[in-house]
Amino acid sequence: MKKENRKIQPEDYRQEQNASDIRANDDGYEDTEDTLQNSDEIQPDDANLEDFMDMIRRFNLTSDLFASKVFEDRKASGELCRILLGDDNVRVVDVRTKHTLASLERHSVELDILAQKKGGGLVGVEIQMYSEKAPFKRVRYYLSSVDMNLLEKGVDYSQLPNVTLVYITKKDIIGAGRGFYRVERHVSRSRNGGRADRKVDNGVEELYYNLRHPTGDKRKDELLWYFKNSDPDYETDTFPHIVERVRYFKKQTEGVEIMCEIANKLKNEGIKIGLEKGREEGIKKGIVQGRKEGREEGLAMAVLGCLKDLGRVPEQVVSHIRAEKDLDVLQRWVRSAAHASSIAEFERMM
Numbered sequence: 219m220k221k222e223n224r225k226i227q228p229e230d231y232r233q234e235q236n237a238s239d240i241r242a243n244d245d246g247y248e249d250t251e252d253t254l255q256n257s258d259e260i261q262p263d264d265a266n267l268e269d270f271m272d273m274i275r276r277f278n279l280t281s282d283l284f285a286s287k288v289f290e291d292r293k294a295s296g297e298l299c300r301i302l303l304g305d306d307n308v309r310v311v312d313v314r315t316k317h318t319l320a321s322l323e324r325h326s327v328e329l330d331i332l333a334q335k336k337g338g339g340l341v342g343v344e345i346q347m348y349s350e351k352a353p354f355k356r357v358r359y360y361l362s363s364v365d366m367n368l369l370e371k372g373v374d375y376s377q378l379p380n381v382t383l384v385y386i387t388k389k390d391i392i393g394a395g396r397g398f399y400r401v402e403r404h405v406s407r408s409r410n411g412g413r414a415d416r417k418v419d420n421g422v423e424e425l426y427y428n429l430r431h432p433t434g435d436k437r438k439d440e441l442l443w444y445f446k447n448s449d450p451d452y453e454t455d456t457f458p459h460i461v462e463r464v465r466y467f468k469k470q471t472e473g474v475e476i477m478c479e480i481a482n483k484l485k486n487e488g489i490k491i492g493l494e495k496g497r498e499e500g501i502k503k504g505i506v507q508g509r510k511e512g513r514e515e516g517l518a519m520a521v522l523g524c525l526k527d528l529g530r531v532p533e534q535v536v537s538h539i540r541a542e543k544d545l546d547v548l549q550r551w552v553r554s555a556a557h558a559s560s561i562a563e564f565e566r567m568m
Contacts, residue, residue, distance in 0.1 A: 273556055274468060274477045278448035279460075280388070280429070282330045282345045283480065286315035287467055289331050289343075293459040299333055299341050301441050301457065302384050302425065309336035339380040340364065347388045348529050357385055361422055382423040386445070390428045397433035397442065399426040517548035524555035531561060538568070 277284040289295040296310040312334040331343035342364060350356055364381055392399050401424040405416045429446060432439050437456050444452065450465035466473040518539050525531050542548055551568065558564035 271474070271478075273481060274474060276557070277468070277477070279445040279464070280345065280347050282316075284448075284467070284477075285345055286330055287476070287480075288460065288463040289313065290315045291459065291463050294457075294463045295331060295333050297457040297459050298331070298343065298441070299335070301437050302343075302427065303341065303382060304435070304438075308341075310334065310341075311336045339382070340368075341382045341384065343384045343386070345386045348526070349389070350387075350391075353385070353387070353391050357383060357424060361424075378421060380421040380423070382425065384425045384427065386427045386429070386442075388429050390430045392426060395431055397428055397431035398435070398438065400424070401426065513545060514543055514548065517545065517552060518542065521548065521551045521555045524552065525558075525561060525564060528558065528564070529561050535561070535565065 279285045279288060289298060290313060292310050292313050295313040296308070299310055300306050300308045310333045314332045315330065330345050331341075333341045333343075335341060342360065344357075344360065346353065346356075361381060361383060365378060368378060390396070403418040403420060405418060427433070427438070427442060429442055433442070440454065440456050441460075444454075444457070444460070448464050448468075450461070450468040452461050452464075454461060467477050468474065521539050522531065522536065525535075539548075539551065542551070554567040555564055558567060
């Protein structure tokens, strides 16, 4: 039966406002035993090209990999910042995605999006779809890392630019049943924590968004809905450049090829690590056995790679995957993990 083509309209996003199953997968893996035996660099072929295409169609903006490609465009990142900051006057003059704030002696930080506003000021966007033990301390570390990378030795603190950090999560990490929170510093009137009218402005603004609850703002709600449902045929006047970029990477040949190349590199990375471990072990136990174990390990890592952004994988699931020796079963799990929208769904498909 021919599928009916229907242009999705903005009204559709309201019907899914409280959807809990959110696609947040960055990796996709599919392979055969012969390919693993004969080539260290696995290339998409006719047999698995459709799997790559299916994976790309399923990408959405909750995937930090896909989002980083979409928002490396200045017009798209400008729309994102104007909507989430609630300021139509914001103009982005420079943007970097997957930007690493390196430290030689400390834990490095990688921001999904770092944009510079016209007239000064920075906007950092972090997309976290998995559970984080200490999200607010993570934000604290992000902000301190930004400052440490901006201020040269001997420069006065007044030269620090204002920084807005936008933190997007799947769940409501603050827990007050709202889709948007603005965290500010205020002077407490008394020891019991009564809030005063005086705000203490240190140039830092923290904005928390989640995909669980509505924000009460139509534009913000539509954008956050589109994060979960990144349809390339969507039509909107709210963020047309974002939709255009999604369409480019999902439907246009050049963009699809870029995403295929990225997906293939992710695939090879997981398989090669497994192969290397298998080869090392093969020196002791025999090359043939080592290759088999390498393929098993590679496929197991591929499954876990697909699951990592769906949430924290339970230890019993990890152990079950690593203990499996049947290559056919592992390959089936790879496909299941690539298509699952949650850990629970994957477990039902095992």
